Amino acid sequence: MAMKNKVRMVGTVGAAFAAGLAIGPMVAAWAQDGGRAETYRLLNLFGDVFERVRAEYVEPVNDRDVIENAIQGMLAGLDPHSSYLNPRSFRDMQVQTRGEFGGLGIEVTQENGYVKVISPIDETPAARAGVRPGDIITHLNGTSTQGLSLQEAVDQMRGERGSTIRITIRREGTDRPIELSITREVIRPQVARFRLEGNDIGYVRLASFNEQTETALRRAVATLRTQSNNGLRGIVLDLRNNPGGLLDQAVQVSDDFLDQGEIVSTRSRRADDGQRWNARSGDIAQGLPMVVLINPGSASASEIVAGALQDHRRAIIMGVRSFGKGSVQTVMPIPGNGAIRLTTARYYTPSGRSIQGLGIEPDIEVLNTRETPTPGAAREREADLRRSLRNEGTGAQAPAQPPLPPLNLPANITERVVRLPAEGAPAFDPTKPETDNQLQQAVTLLRAVAALPPAQRRAAR
Template sequence: MKRRVGTVAAVAGAFAAGLVVGPMVAAVAQDGGRADTYRLLNLFGDVFERVRAEYVEPINDRDAVENAINGMLTGLDPHSSYLNQRSYRDMQVQTRGEFGGLGIEVTQENGYIKVISPIDDTPAFRAGVKAGDLITHLNGNSVQGLTLQEAVEQMRGERGTAIKITIRREGADRPIELSLTREVIRPQVVRFHLEGNDIAYVRLTSFNEQTDAGLRRAIQTMRQQAPNGLKGIVLDLRNNPGGLLDQAVQVSDEFLERGEIVSTRARRTDDAQRWNAKPGDLAQGLPVVVLINGGSASASEIVAGALQDHRRAIVLGSKSFGKGSVQTVMPIPGNGAIRLTTARYYTPSGRSIQSTGIEPDIEVLAQRQEATAGIPREREADLRKALRNEGGVQQPAGAAIPKLDLPAGVAEKVSRLPPEGAPAFDPTKPETDFQLQQALQLLRNLASAQQQPTRRAASR
């Protein structure tokens, strides 16, 4: 892995520094005699010089080369890209848990900016931006022709400054225009509270450097708050777009005593990696329900897949996003970094969820329209140039894992659809969250079923 990173950084660094292409191309051609590569890189040099000399206005060499590099990377898959120095700094700040902007995770599709998920308690979230929305205009200007990074940079800015965004939403008759005021985004990545004084509810909004430590504090705090002890834990990963791989591993490890958590397979077989759990269960054996939906991606799917394969948790909700690839950020000294897809990851049973997603053990839809109207929700497989699903267990998701083993009647009492006339979901009112209410019902049914043999024995 280090050998590959060094090579990529050296090549990209030479372009970004504006060095003469010829000597580098000659070296590449001599190394293995790749004449085609030599000719193609000469083609780049010829086009670059022609643009510099003939374009209607003078161009900035650095901008031109950075755009070329970004075009090369974004042409590979939806998640590879070039980060200039400013973007790289922003990314580092974001993974530490603080950044400026609107509070949305986005990708690019068909020239538009696609919302993967709004971040809780941010300007975008409060304005009603939803997963699946297409951002078509920023301050009245079309986003078509912009790279994803350019669009993100426009949405970010100083605290207190305003931006107008135009959204196209599935089912809406006309575009939706919103005026948002930028804020310093300090997402509270771990939110928690007790449900009914006996069930711990923990929502993870993303996986940054604070996630695992925040999860530990949350469980410990609620354990102390529960007057008669905890009966179960709900781990809510809905609309969690992912983040750091090491945090996904640590969060999974909190609930597992042993066994594999996740493995990655790269282009070279000797770059494969595997992570295993260490003894110790933060939940101390309590039953766990993991909530997922179409906005649960990447690191969220690693956690859900690991706990599902080990039968440590019941996965409830709807099918996840299906991002089963790993991106490595490779710094280029003095010139930002590249974010490059370097591996696919696999759940403990050998499943690749790339473009397929995690199927829940118990499907529970958030709203009736998802079943009656077939509301589409874009997933990884729908993205342009998404990686294929390959190298994993070649069978339907879930077939490689043990059958869900619950006491009779427990799963059957869970409703798949909200009743007719159910109140609309309000994020400030947990009672309107149908999927959460079914998860709580499942845990209480499970606790009751587990107590019945003890009660019968005591009555004899």
């Protein structure tokens, strides 16, 4: 009911503005409530500025454009993930969560006025063109993205299937800008890709969390079990460069591997708006040892899954620290006027950790390259975005983050994991599993854990 009230209030205010901003008399009346006088004075200020723009700007302006730009500015000024969705953008978002949409196939955010790539989606035009996580998109068809809202930039990257767009990117460690010409397609990402490593380790990669994810995961695990003649000894769940998506799908994917206990909780501005999700009995992996792979492109829903499986010691988390997006966005439709995407809560792992700005730290850090980042180069994480929410578990007065249960693996097993690729090893190529050091170390670890006596395997969890 509280959510319905919020939606109704937003719709009413938006309608008043769009009708010509006849709010002056209302502000005077509302100001009788002395406690809100300053708020209403500022609303009157907005109305005055709006009327001056209409009357004095060098060219005639469209009232809807001015109001929508003002709303977008209000929301974008809160944090990197709140925004206004006009009717077209709202429809596009609804299509995207169903797992099919048009464009290039890039998950993006905004940083220092430019568009920054969180992750390209597997097997899309952007991924095939070589777009990488952390790339800064500086120009679209030769026009700077500086000053564009994130939604405006996204709208420009979308277009008719078969049309081409030229993007210019700046990449860490590269002196010159990179020009890419990409042909738009209808994006139907394969949300789950899977295969056997050898004949005993199942590998499942989840590219995003849309309405199809959990169903695709169940199908993948069942198929792997059949392909291995019921000889599976472990599962690698690859969440690298998975930018997230739907919260309910993250909960369902976590539940698929847990028999009981909390999966995730959210805490909002009002205590009674918080929510908690718990696992139901049933583990589709039937207790097989698991490794979850993460990297800086693993964000949001990916971090919910990794955090839940790590806190319950259901899986060993391997790779490098994740993106650190620990906030929840609620999409609130505005009847006849699109919707707003508003940050309404932080989420917490079962042990009570907030990973906002911190990310999930792997149990075992493993790198895919021997190259070190350029000193002073921008990192590819939430904490570096302008106006990102602070973590309530950090700071001089804040409580320390709850400790994790120990990872009870014998030393002779963890010592087998090679943190760095071997000297002279082929450069990492995501299309060639043999060059994927993180994957190869995950497989090695799983086979070693699977060889332990049953009692030691259970203790390791």
